[in-house]
Amino acid sequence: MDKPGIEQEADVKKLKSRIKFLEKENQWFLSAMEVIASMGDMHRDIPRSTDPDFIFTMARRYLNQLLSMKSIAFFLINEKDHSFFLANGESEEENGRFQVELDHQIENGTLAWALKQNRPLLVKSELFNEKLFLHVLGTRARIKGMVMGRLGRDMIKVPPEMGHLISIVLHNTANALENGGLYKMLSEQNKNLESTVKSRTLELENKAWELKRNIQELKDFTFIASHDLQEPLRKVISFGERLRVNYHDLLDDRAKDYIEVMEKASMRMKKLIDGLLQLSRVTTKGTPFQPTNLENVVSEVLEDLESTIAKARAQIIVGDFPTVIADEIQMRRLFTCLTHNAVKFNKPGVVPEISIASHDLGNGYWEILVNDNGIGIDE
Numbered sequence: 001m002d003k004p005g006i007e008q009e010a011d012v013k014k015l016k017s018r019i020k021f022l023e024k025e026n027q028w029f030l031s032a033m034e035v036i037a038s039m040g041d042m043h044r045d046i047p048r049s050t051d052p053d054f055i056f057t058m059a060r061r062y063l064n065q066l067l068s069m070k071s072i073a074f075f076l077i078n079e080k081d082h083s084f085f086l087a088n089g090e091s092e093e094e095n096g097r098f099q100v101e102l103d104h105q106i107e108n109g110t111l112a113w114a115l116k117q118n119r120p121l122l123v124k125s126e127l128f129n130e131k132l133f134l135h136v137l138g139t140r141a142r143i144k145g146m147v148m149g150r151l152g153r154d155m156i157k158v159p160p161e162m163g164h165l166i167s168i169v170l171h172n173t174a175n176a177l178e179n180g181g182l183y184k185m186l187s188e189q190n191k192n193l194e195s196t197v198k199s200r201t202l203e204l205e206n207k208a209w210e211l212k213r214n215i216q217e218l219k220d221f222t223f224i225a226s227h228d229l230q231e232p233l234r235k236v237i238s239f240g241e242r243l244r245v246n247y248h249d250l251l252d253d254r255a256k257d258y259i260e261v262m263e264k265a266s267m268r269m270k271k272l273i274d275g276l277l278q279l280s281r282v283t284t285k286g287t288p289f290q291p292t293n294l295e296n297v298v299s300e301v302l303e304d305l306e307s308t309i310a311k312a313r314a315q316i317i318v319g320d321f322p323t324v325i326a327d328e329i330q331m332r333r334l335f336t337c338l339t340h341n342a343v344k345f346n347k348p349g350v351v352p353e354i355s356i357a358s359h360d361l362g363n364g365y366w367e368i369l370v371n372d373n374g375i376g377i378d379e
Helices: 003-038 052-066 092-107 110-115 160-246 253-277 294-304 306-312 328-344
Strands: 069-077 084-088 121-124 131-138 143-151 290-293 315-318 323-326 353-362 365-372
Touching (some): 052 069, 052 084, 052 143, 052 160, 069 092, 069 131, 084 143, 092 131, 110 131, 110 143, 131 160, 143 160, 160 253, 253 294, 253 328, 290 328, 294 306, 294 323, 294 328, 306 328, 323 328, 328 353, 328 365
Antiparallel strands (some): 069 084, 121 131, 131 143, 290 323, 353 365
8 A cells, every 4th residue: 555545544544533532522512511401400390499309319410411420429518517417329338438438538628628619629539449529519608518429430630611510510509409498498487477377367356256245245234234223213313303393392491402412413323324325336336426515514523523522622623614526425434533533642631622624725626624733643
């Protein structure tokens, strides 16, 4: 064979070798593109992505497509004591070896160094007669753990283009673990919130039922009380009228005054009983306001408290009062309480002096003033 023929044959061999190399490279890049395209599966299925084993299974498959390994172990960091624990591995025997290997790497300082390197590392193994693959498992914000693997072939270093893809896979894995944990925490909080809402709703329903029952009991009480009290009161009013009409000529002036006081007190009592019937309206539909002469109200209250005032020798000064739109029963109760307290809570040895007056604030509003020289209220 002449020289040109030999050179041509050599060129063909080189060309075939080059084609074979390119085919191999293309096949790897095709596999790499498939890995990148399918990494979204880690996040697409949210319920499953909360399971770390699902995420680790996906990551192991991607890693083996890029860099064939005999076995892979995923170690995570315990957030309480910052120790490493095996989260996902292979067989029980292989997991035990990985645990021992991890302890060796911690003791010789390799692991601490590897945690700071965001790239694939090939280090000397203490147990396996081969290079050991290490890569930190972390997000941009925090380190989640470490990936450890046994290479299935001799390799001095990981090619840069392969290393970048491996880093992308494991960075995505760390994000998936982080997102899954957050989603799980959020789901638990939602469950707790739902439970709290249900509990509060039940509590409010019970309170509403109790309030409804109390309102009904109040209505029943006012109905019974009003009817039970009205009957003897009608007799008092009736016999008082008979005494005043039938025995008018037989009574002296003092007896006539007593009967008049008794009749006025009975009529005020009747108004109070009528007001008792309307008491439930305060919590239901409310009592309708109407023009109320406060001067008459105050005068009647002072008559009711006449004996109490006389016993305390209280001096009471009453000013002028307007006619306002109000609930007469409640206004009567208001003046009764204020006046009674002013008389009752006095200073020992001091004659109670009480002033009851009103002041026009304008715009249809009036200020009620009850002043006394009593012991007052501590602030």
